[in-house]
Amino acid sequence: MKRSALTVIRRNWHLLPYPQLLELLGWSADELAFALREDDFLFIKLGSLKPKCDRITCQEPTEATRALQRRFARTVSNEFGQLEVASGEDLFGFVTKLSARPSRARRLPAPRDLRFCYSYFALYGDPLLDREADPYPEGYLARLAEVGVTGVWLQGVLYKLAVFPWQPALSAGNKQRLENLRRLVARAKRYGIKVLLYLNEPRAMPLHFFDDNPALKGVVEGDHAVLCTSVPAVQEYLVQAVSTICEEVPELGGFFTITASENLTNCWSHHRGEGCPRCSRRSPAEVIAEVNTLIARGIRKSGSQAQLIAWDWGWNDSWAEEIIRLMPPEVSLMSVSEWGLPIERGGVKSEVGEYSISAVGPGPRAKRHWQMALERGLSTIAKIQAGNTWELSAVPYIPALENVATHAANLRRVGVNGLMLGWTLGGYPSPNIEVVAECMAGKSAQDAMRTVAERRVGKRLAPWLVEAWIAFSRAFSEFPFDVAVLYNAPQQLGPANLLWTQPTGYRSTMTGFPYDDLDGWRGRYPAEVFANQFDKVAAGFDSAIARLRDKAASAGAAQVPMRLLEDELRLAEVAAIHFKSVANQARFVMARRALAQATDQTESRRLLDAIEGLVMSEQALARRLYALQGQDSRIGFEAANQYFYVPLDLVEKVLNCRDILERWLPEERRRRGV
Numbered sequence: 001m002k003r004s005a006l007t008v009i010r011r012n013w014h015l016l017p018y019p020q021l022l023e024l025l026g027w028s029a030d031e032l033a034f035a036l037r038e039d040d041f042l043f044i045k046l047g048s049l050k051p052k053c054d055r056i057t058c059q060e061p062t063e064a065t066r067a068l069q070r071r072f073a074r075t076v077s078n079e080f081g082q083l084e085v086a087s088g089e090d091l092f093g094f095v096t097k098l099s100a101r102p103s104r105a106r107r108l109p110a111p112r113d114l115r116f117c118y119s120y121f122a123l124y125g126d127p128l129l130d131r132e133a134d135p136y137p138e139g140y141l142a143r144l145a146e147v148g149v150t151g152v153w154l155q156g157v158l159y160k161l162a163v164f165p166w167q168p169a170l171s172a173g174n175k176q177r178l179e180n181l182r183r184l185v186a187r188a189k190r191y192g193i194k195v196l197l198y199l200n201e202p203r204a205m206p207l208h209f210f211d212d213n214p215a216l217k218g219v220v221e222g223d224h225a226v227l228c229t230s231v232p233a234v235q236e237y238l239v240q241a242v243s244t245i246c247e248e249v250p251e252l253g254g255f256f257t258i259t260a261s262e263n264l265t266n267c268w269s270h271h272r273g274e275g276c277p278r279c280s281r282r283s284p285a286e287v288i289a290e291v292n293t294l295i296a297r298g299i300r301k302s303g304s305q306a307q308l309i310a311w312d313w314g315w316n317d318s319w320a321e322e323i324i325r326l327m328p329p330e331v332s333l334m335s336v337s338e339w340g341l342p343i344e345r346g347g348v349k350s351e352v353g354e355y356s357i358s359a360v361g362p363g364p365r366a367k368r369h370w371q372m373a374l375e376r377g378l379s380t381i382a383k384i385q386a387g388n389t390w391e392l393s394a395v396p397y398i399p400a401l402e403n404v405a406t407h408a409a410n411l412r413r414v415g416v417n418g419l420m421l422g423w424t425l426g427g428y429p430s431p432n433i434e435v436v437a438e439c440m441a442g443k444s445a446q447d448a449m450r451t452v453a454e455r456r457v458g459k460r461l462a463p464w465l466v467e468a469w470i471a472f473s474r475a476f477s478e479f480p481f482d483v484a485v486l487y488n489a490p491q492q493l494g495p496a497n498l499l500w501t502q503p504t505g506y507r508s509t510m511t512g513f514p515y516d517d518l519d520g521w522r523g524r525y526p527a528e529v530f531a532n533q534f535d536k537v538a539a540g541f542d543s544a545i546a547r548l549r550d551k552a553a554s555a556g557a558a559q560v561p562m563r564l565l566e567d568e569l570r571l572a573e574v575a576a577i578h579f580k581s582v583a584n585q586a587r588f589v590m591a592r593r594a595l596a597q598a599t600d601q602t603e604s605r606r607l608l609d610a611i612e613g614l615v616m617s618e619q620a621l622a623r624r625l626y627a628l629q630g631q632d633s634r635i636g637f638e639a640a641n642q643y644f645y646v647p648l649d650l651v652e653k654v655l656n657c658r659d660i661l662e663r664w665l666p667e668e669r670r671r672r673g674v
Helices: 006-011 018-025 029-038 063-079 093-099 140-145 174-190 207-211 232-248 284-300 316-328 364-376 403-414 432-439 445-457 462-476 483-488 527-555 559-597 599-630 647-672
Strands: 114-118 151-156 194-199 217-221 223-227 254-259 307-311 332-336 343-344 348-351 381-382 419-420
Touching: 006 018, 006 029, 006 527, 018 029, 063 599, 063 647, 093 140, 114 194, 114 432, 140 174, 174 194, 174 232, 174 403, 207 223, 232 284, 254 284, 254 348, 284 307, 284 316, 316 364, 332 364, 343 462, 403 432, 432 445, 445 462, 445 559, 462 527, 462 559, 527 559, 599 647
Parallel strands: 114 151, 114 419, 151 194, 194 254, 254 307, 307 332, 332 381, 381 419
Antiparallel strands: 217 223, 343 348
16 A cells, blocks of 8 residues: 555545545545655656545446446447456566565676665665665665665765754654664665665754744745754754764764755755855855854764765856855765756757766766866765666666666766765666666666676677667666656556546646646747657657567577566566557647647548548557557556556547547547548
């Protein structure tokens, strides 16, 4: 239930009123409110609104309802048989597989640097209090070590780990969390893996908290306000809380911080420090550097060897030089490697401003900040996405390995001291992470890919797999990169996103509901260019898959290597399906808009024929994706969103397409006389 809660919420958001949603989840109103606020932007992903829904009640079906049920049953039976897939896998089946210890250990080059990632299947909310939902079981740690991971991270909230002096009840369970953290650190150490905590502190408090603590209040945002870090009592709290954690978990690997944006924390965290009477008299750089200094002081006070990594995510570039100058010398500076890279896709020029595998770093921003850090005497960390990105997160990894390997080789030449391999997505023990380890150990991108391919499918098939990885990378480099595309376009849902014959009027949401909001999906790209670019990516994947299958079949490879190769090809096919579906959906909305304006019968017929072809393509993609997800429970899953879709969502999409083909299109043709 916990692993599927976000999926349940999302699938019922437009169906159930609040009280029935609580009943379905078995949650209190406070529990749902906490999840909406704290579970990685959940309320924003849901559109920052709750649609008004009537209470669902059970009624005796009418004959019309029964007729519709029979029609649905016939469609489903014809399209999907008995809704079973041979050698299928239940949803979340991958958790059991990854948690089991591998039968044999592979040896990778001995790591000399920090390479850390997030759990592929962790619950984002409060993982240290719930031992049943272990984010890093033994088998998973072993598999991460096999692919060269040397560190893992999870979210830490200070008032949950150390006593909150102004409201100790908030810290209930902190002893248990620290004990569970100690156990995790000890288990991870056996595999040569460090544990790091992500800190975004101090957390803002509800406005009513400051009724009794007015001297602590900083910048106000909505119904919360900052615990102002210019106040000595807040500074002491930060130092003491970090010191307590380090004393209780002496072998903790370290912390990394976000100090500008993400959650509201210090008064300059959302770039609005002028709203605080104290911080308005201080520079943003001074306040942000001080937060990191206080955390470093807490580490030193405890005598811990924990590493502190200050992430420049969200810093205004004009602040960076002063922040870095004010940092303690033991701090490592982490910068997103690919940010600032100039790119051109489909004739549209822009630069990378979010995580990307389609663009190969490092970019000018990171190199500039690392140089400042080196001049200050700080070590440097590169933040990359090795496995996947919001370019496509519904697969455990994007098989564009040449891009990933080249990026890693570039970073080795730059001389960074470690890598963050991914945010909440991308933690699957993939060939992508493996190829990063090989490149950081000194191999060229080509040699690293060959080594990993041989390890995965054997020497006979390896050259063709490498050839496919290169082709996938070239195709993926056509992805129409834009922040709006990453967060709003339907590539995460692919064909699970429904088609609407009339505009919904809804705006697309952050990796949540794309609806039919083409203008929200496409960012800076004209609609036709947007669709064309997704078509290019899909076509490149499809042709590479076909070539690899042909060569493997002609080679007559043994059963085991072929099965392993099919595992790789399945994920590439899923990626191609998602990309092709985005192009289809964009063209459907474009044709629907044009049809609404059409007055000429010839043009109406052309548009209706185009819509028919697009709907048939979407129906076929949904049916194929249903079969693939039934074979592989990783498909459609990402830790911070859980399942973007489940098999019955794809069944619904086929019903959606059949309704358009069998009802709406004939009605439109009759109405328009075509």
